[in-house]
Amino acid sequence: MFALEFPLVSLLIPAYNESARLRPSLGQVLAYLDAQPYASEVLLIDDGSTDDTAQMAAAYFAGYAGRVGHRVLSYQPNQGKGYAVRQGLLAAQGQVAVFSDADLSTPLSELPALLAPLLAGTHDVVFGSRALDRRLIGVHQPWLREQSGRLFNLVMRLATGLPYWDTQCGFKAFGLAACRPLLAAAALNRFGFDVELLYLAHHAGLRLLEQPVRWNDVAGSKVSLLGGLSGFQELWQLHRLARQGHYAEALRRTRAARAQG
Numbered sequence: 001m002f003a004l005e006f007p008l009v010s011l012l013i014p015a016y017n018e019s020a021r022l023r024p025s026l027g028q029v030l031a032y033l034d035a036q037p038y039a040s041e042v043l044l045i046d047d048g049s050t051d052d053t054a055q056m057a058a059a060y061f062a063g064y065a066g067r068v069g070h071r072v073l074s075y076q077p078n079q080g081k082g083y084a085v086r087q088g089l090l091a092a093q094g095q096v097a098v099f100s101d102a103d104l105s106t107p108l109s110e111l112p113a114l115l116a117p118l119l120a121g122t123h124d125v126v127f128g129s130r131a132l133d134r135r136l137i138g139v140h141q142p143w144l145r146e147q148s149g150r151l152f153n154l155v156m157r158l159a160t161g162l163p164y165w166d167t168q169c170g171f172k173a174f175g176l177a178a179c180r181p182l183l184a185a186a187a188l189n190r191f192g193f194d195v196e197l198l199y200l201a202h203h204a205g206l207r208l209l210e211q212p213v214r215w216n217d218v219a220g221s222k223v224s225l226l227g228g229l230s231g232f233q234e235l236w237q238l239h240r241l242a243r244q245g246h247y248a249e250a251l252r253r254t255r256a257a258r259a260q261g
Contacts, residue, residue, distance in 0.1 A: 007069055008038040009115065010094030010176075014084035016047045018102045019056045025104050026060050032108040034066040041069030045088045048078030069093075082193025086183055092176060101170035103218035110213040114173040117209050124178040124206040127198065128171035128213035129164070139216040152231055159235045160199055164210050167194045168231075171213060178206055181257065185250035187241060192234025199238060200247060204254035 011029060015022060026044070033040045044061075046054040054074040061070040073087055085099050096118050100106065106128050117123040130137055131153070140146060149168060156167060172194070182200040186193070201208055241247065 006039060007041040007094040008096065009033070009036075009040040010043060010088075010092035010097040011040065012043050012045060012085060012088035012092065012097055012099040013102050014045045014047055014081050014088065014099065015049065015053050015057070015102045016078060016081070016084075017049045017051045017053060019049070019051045019053045022053060022056060022102055023060060025102055026057065028104060028108060029100075030064055030066055030068050030070075032111075033068045039067075039069075041071065041093060043088050043091060044070075044072045045084040046072060046074035047081065047084040048076045049074075050078075080189030080193070081191075082186070082196070083189040085193065085197075086186055089174065089176070089180065089183055095176065096173055097176050098173040099170070105218050106169065106171035106213050106215050110171065113211050113213060114171070117211075118173055118175050122207065123209045124175045125198070125201045126173045126209045126211050127164075127167075127194075128169040128215070129166040129210045130169050130213070130215045131165035132210060133212040136212055136214045137216070138214065139218075141217045155232060156195055156235060159239055160195060162195070162198060162202055164198065164208075166210070167198055169213065169215065171215075172197075178254075178258070181254050182250050185247045187246065188234050188238060190234060191231030192238060195231075195235065196238050199242075200251065203247070204251050205258055206254070 011033065029042055033042065044057040046057070054072055058072050061072065064070065073091060088099060089097050096115060098111065098114060110128065114126045114128065117126050152168070153166060156162065179201060182204060185200060186196055188196040198208065
């Protein structure tokens with residue numbers, strides 16, 4: 001393990017059985033961050049893979065001689081992408097944590113668009129969106145998957161009252177000082193975790209920005225159509241938890257902390 005003491009940016013990559021395509025992604029990530037003027041770290045979160053994802057990442061990092069910090073977090077069994085992202089957010093040492101899908105479907109050249117509002121102090125959460133400017137989509141998903149995503153977002157808006165058009169793009173940045181207190185209350189581990197994190201941040205009074213980004217579908221997605229449909233079940237779970245007051249204390253504490261400056 002190699003880690004910088006005070007990285008500005010922590011880049012989180014949740015991974016499940018990604019050994020086959022992780023090496024080029026890690027190469028791109030490290031090369032990009034190496035070229036930036038700020039200190040950074042990469043956290044690969046192995047979500048209970050049954051292949052050699054963790055071992056491959058560790059071996060790749062061992063052969064890396066640049067200045068970017070790097071760690072592998074690994075556990076068994078598989079818990080879901082939401083759980084993996086939360087573990088990364090809790091372990092991140094940076095001022096800002098960004099999570100990206102392992103396939104880099106949103107290219108790293110879009111990272112400055114997420115970082116700028118956070119570092120300027122105007123926002124607490126900035127998340128990539130494919131819906132605000134669909135001209136930025138290079139390679140589209142298969143038609144059925146794209147339409148199911150649009151339906152999910154419509155149902156999400158009705159179920160949660162959130163005003164956002166794309167909660168599922170795997171490219172989100174969090175100012176950790178503002179957002180970390182909410183993580184203990186988060187409970188959704190799979191397809192609905194993005195909605196839950198944005199729901200908590202929104203209702204805690206944090207400043208959110210939905211940012212158009214370039215995006216390309218990459219073959220080999222681990223999200224099946226059936227798995228995506230489970231997201232509707234997690235929307236109901238989010239609604240139920242909110243009604244039961246599960247999030248109330250975390251929201252109260254976050255609002256109080258913000259009121260005190």
